[in-house]
Amino acid sequence: MVKINAAVTLGLLGIVNQAAAVTVKIMPFGASIVGAPGCWRAILYKKLQGAGITNTDFVGSNKAPDCGFPYDGENEGHAGFLATGIVKDNQLPGWLNAAKPDVVMMHLGTNDVIQKKPTQDIIKAYSTLVDQMRASKPDIKILVSQLIPIDPNKFSGAQQGIIDLNEAIVSWAPTKSTRASPITIVDNFSGFNTTTDTTDGEHPNDKGNQKLADKFYPPLSEAIKSVS
Ligand SMILES: *[C@@H]1O[C@H](CO)[C@@H](O)[C@H](O)[C@H]1NC(C)=O
Numbered sequence: 001m002v003k004i005n006a007a008v009t010l011g012l013l014g015i016v017n018q019a020a021a022v023t024v025k026i027m028p029f030g031a032s033i034v035g036a037p038g039c040w041r042a043i044l045y046k047k048l049q050g051a052g053i054t055n056t057d058f059v060g061s062n063k064a065p066d067c068g069f070p071y072d073g074e075n076e077g078h079a080g081f082l083a084t085g086i087v088k089d090n091q092l093p094g095w096l097n098a099a100k101p102d103v104v105m106m107h108l109g110t111n112d113v114i115q116k117k118p119t120q121d122i123i124k125a126y127s128t129l130v131d132q133m134r135a136s137k138p139d140i141k142i143l144v145s146q147l148i149p150i151d152p153n154k155f156s157g158a159q160q161g162i163i164d165l166n167e168a169i170v171s172w173a174p175t176k177s178t179r180a181s182p183i184t185i186v187d188n189f190s191g192f193n194t195t196t197d198t199t200d201g202e203h204p205n206d207k208g209n210q211k212l213a214d215k216f217y218p219p220l221s222e223a224i225k226s227v228s
C-alpha cells in the first residue's frame with residue numbers, strides 16, 4: 001500500500017505517469033538483508049522515482065524501517081528466516097494472498113547457508129516458493145538475487161556455501177523460468193566486499209546498500225515495464 005508520505009513526495013509528472021500506467025505491486029522478499037533495515041530498498045525507490053518510474057507499490061507485512069527519508073518500504077524481509085524454513089512452515093502463500101504482488105524480488109538463503117543446509121535443499125525450497133508465487137499470479141515476474149558474500153572470518157565455511165548456492169542459482173533459474181513468468185538472476189555477489197560494504201560481515205552498510213540498489217535497479221525497472 002502506498003504510504004501517504006510516499007505519495008506526497010510524488011511530483012506532478014509522477015502523478016501524471018501514475019494515472020497513465022498500471023500500478024505495479026512489488027514484494028521484496030527475504031531475511032534481514034532485505035528487511036532489517038534493508039535501506040538499499042529506500043535507495044532503489046529513490047532511483048525509480050528519479051527516473052520517473054512512479055507506478056509502483058511496494059508491498060508486504062513489514063512496515064518501512066527508518067532509512068532517513070520517506071519511501072515506500074513495505075516488505076517481506078524477515079530477520080533470521082530460512083528459505084527452507086519458510087517452505088516448511090508454509091508461510092509464503094499467506095503473505096502473497098495478503099499483498100498480491102506482480103513482481104517479487106528475492107534475496108533469501110543466507111541463513112540456510114549459515115546453518116549449513118545443503119545447496120540442493122535450498123534450491124528445492126526456491127522451486128516450491130516459485131510455484132507458490134505462480135499459484136498467486138500465473139504471470140508473476142520474479143527477480144532472484146545471488147547472495148551477497150559473507151565474511152569467512154565470522155562465518156566459518158559459509159562463504160563457500162554462498163558461492164555454491166550462487167552457482168546453483170545460475171543452473172536452476174533457466175530451467176524454472178517461463179515466458180509468462182520469467183525468473184531474472186540479479187548478480188549481487190560480484191564487486192561486493194564484506195570488509196568495505198557491510199557493517200558486520202553480513203549486513204550491507206551505506207556503500208553496500210548503494211551497490212545493491214544499483215544491481216537491482218536495471219532488472220526491477222525492466223520487470224515493472226513488463227507488467228501490463
Ligand atoms: C575488500 O576490501 C579490502 C579493504 O579495502 C581489501 O583489502 C580486500 O582485498 C578486498 N577484497 C576483495 C575480495 O576485493
Ligand SMILES: CC(=O)N[C@H]1CO[C@H](CO)[C@@H](O)[C@@H]1O
Nearest residue numbers: 146162163166167187189190
Ligand atoms: C554473473 C554471475 O554469475 N556473476 C557471479 C555471481 O557470483 C558467483 C559467486 O558465487 C560468481 O562466480 C559469478 O561470476
